[in-house]
Amino acid sequence: MFRSVREDVRAALERDPAAKSAIEVALCYPGLHAVWFYRVAHVLWNRNFHLTARLLSQFARFLTGIEIHPAATVGRRLFIDHGAGVVIGETATVGDDVHMHHGCTLGGNDPRPVKRHPTVEDGVVLGANVTLLGAITVGENAAVGAGAVVVDDVEPDQTVTGVPATPVDEVS
Structure with missing residues (x-):
């Protein structure tokens, strides 16, 4: 548990140039707080304490403005930048x-x-206000531009933008 907290803080320090210290990140970053609440709720969910897990996730949503369903699967070092509305x-x-x-x-x-929600593979960057809909896959190290609506799979290492999202090299 403490290892993952340290990893999360380190990831925020590496990815956010505005982050000044580990203590600032740990105390002031709602994206991290939401992920930490999620991890506890996910354990409860997997132990069939579904109502308790949902209550905890809703409490986290109230505090952070970020909703992560306790049944979702979230990997290591997820960084939710600013967070509101995720x-x-x-x-x-x-x-x-x-x-x-x-x-x-x-x-x-x-x-x-x-399975009705997206799969976002390792190393993906999702811009502000991105919407991913359905059981699609956003491939490893892909990037989705701000405001894009993605309804089809995104290939690894590909950048997509627009509504509906299309690869950058195909945008007219």
């Missing part, structure tokens, strides 16, 4: 070293209890 749905998967800006939604588009 939503990570129940069947979403977020890999390691993902950098997510404020307003991102990893949303579902199927009312059935199936």
Whole structure:
């Protein structure tokens, strides 16, 4: 647990040039607080304390403005920059070293209890107000530009922008 907290703080210090110290990051970064609450809620969820996990995730949402469903799968060193308005749905998967800006939604588009939220692989950068919808995959080290709406898979190392999102080299 303490190792992952140190990793999270270190990742924020590396990715945010405004971060001045580890203590500032630990005390003042709501994206980290939301991830830490999520980790506790996720353990509770996996032990079938679903209501307690949901209550904890809603408390975290109230405090941070960030909603991470306790059933979602979140990797190591997720950095949610500024954070307000981020939503990570129940069947979403977020890999390691993902950098997510404020307003991102990893949303579902199927009312059935199936894999209906995105998979975001390792090293992805999601710009502000990005919307990822459905059981799509954003490949390793891809980037999604601010305000993009992604409804199809994104290849590894690819940058997409727009509504609907298209690869940068295809934007007219």
